[in-house]
Amino acid sequence: MEAVRSPVADKVVEFRGVQLQTQAFGNPASPPVLLIMGVMSSMLWWPERFCEELAVQGRYVIRYDQRDTGLSTYYPPGEPSYSFSDLADDAIAVLDGYGIEAAHLVGMSMGGFVAQEAALRHPRRVRTLTLISSSPVGVGGLPSSAAAYKEHSAAAENIDWSDLEAIADFMRRDSAMLAGTKHPHDAEAASALIARDMDRAPSYVSATNHFMLLSGNEGATLHASRMGKPVLAIHGTSDPLFPIEHGEAFTRVAPNARLHRIIGGGHEIHERDIDEVVRAIAGHTMS
Template sequence: MAERMIEVDGVELCTESFGDPSDPPVLLIMGTGASMLWWEEGFCRLLAAGGRRVIRYDHRDTGRSITYERGRPGYTGADLAGDAIRVLDAYEIPAAHVVGVSAGGGMAQVVALERPDRVLSLVLISTSPAVSGDRELPPPTAEFMNFVSTAQADWADSESVIDYLVDYARVLAGDRRPFDEAAARDLVRRDVERARDFAAVTNHDEIDTGKFPEQPLSSITAPTLVVHGTADPMFPLAHGEALAREIPGTRLLVLEGAGHGVEGADWETIAGAIIQHSAAGGTG
């Protein structure tokens, strides 16, 4: 499918859809620091083949969406969450099955809490509670913390950035499965070469995340599925388990050996779970 540029509230976002427009809509929200390419095309086509209209989009300062001056992002974390609604508005979709990964899962929780009328069902992958509460959750692994505290890239040099992002992908994949460096390098290179300004993504490290939603997670009414890997180095499994406890009626799908994100080895499992979950969650 061809990419489609949309503009809502003066914000220009690059989007892409797969599948029959008459099928139930699934909106994919990627984590910060990543464009829609990280919802890989093969995964999107699996969902479309299962009878879903799939929409992915580039966050601000990623891919071909609007970019801002480096070091001066003109938006907040709340604005990024609001962009999910802007995409639905542009496609004239009253409500969708919303799927978020990593920080995108946090955004999906915010949307489900603040705009429940727009969320038919919710799938949260490799993420953590977006609402503060009385809970103790384990920190990232030592390997992850060592990487984020020491690894650097020369953001003026695309090859340096590609090497850095491939190394980061290796860390995120965890230590239980073989890492496909060739596939990761191909994806990262396409992402960097496609971007309006690949260095603008560093703005995601500068944004004000905003206030936690006031509503507790227990007030989420959308049918919810949590998907989490046992080798997630950023958010250990306990983060997913906390979500499953706190959101009423949530089902937890544990992926043995999976790291952080949507890995190729799990595409069929995750896509099948989303299709099944969205079938139970209404058609809009």
């Protein structure tokens, strides 16, 4: 029997002159879950099956393109006229666009930092936080990335960021470097997703503006210890970008946090881990 697909609807949310491309899965009467993806990544990096399965669990799932990704407003490369805090406000603006008073926020990697800032600055708009492959804001002294990944990242300085094929090649290598040890890396699927993301964006290179925000975060005074919402950290034990100690730190710092380890998982939502991740999020967002 063919699986029942949840209803899907596209919508553009406008906020302070910015257009944010969004997509919703499931029943609008269900508890809302807002998905916030990481650096240089459009909403396509939230796997469609992940969104559908979470909707089947009785959640109204919304994913969106952050500024400078996908079909949302973009800026000239090297000239982002917005801050990291604006990205946090954008998440709240998406909720406003859907008429949602408060939602469960799910952030991946940099999206986890956006979700934390949104929760710290707009606590009444957030029910719970799920932070995947991320790190607690304001907390230092945690292990740095794996040596091999640092070497790979350093090579980005030699890339011609005006050459889309050179960017695509780097992104393919990046996807492989971020993979865990539990499952084989699907290079073909990763390449197809990267191509789809690049073809869809009017100015894909503008996504590099995100790195400028990370180096000048005006919300640096925020701290995860002041998080008043329940936190679920989902973290791969083989994450090369944010080692597992980053996920474990949430349980020490945030007042109401717990950790779900993906054994052998990397800095990714692997197709074979979707069911496990969906179950964890569904359980965390029951209230």
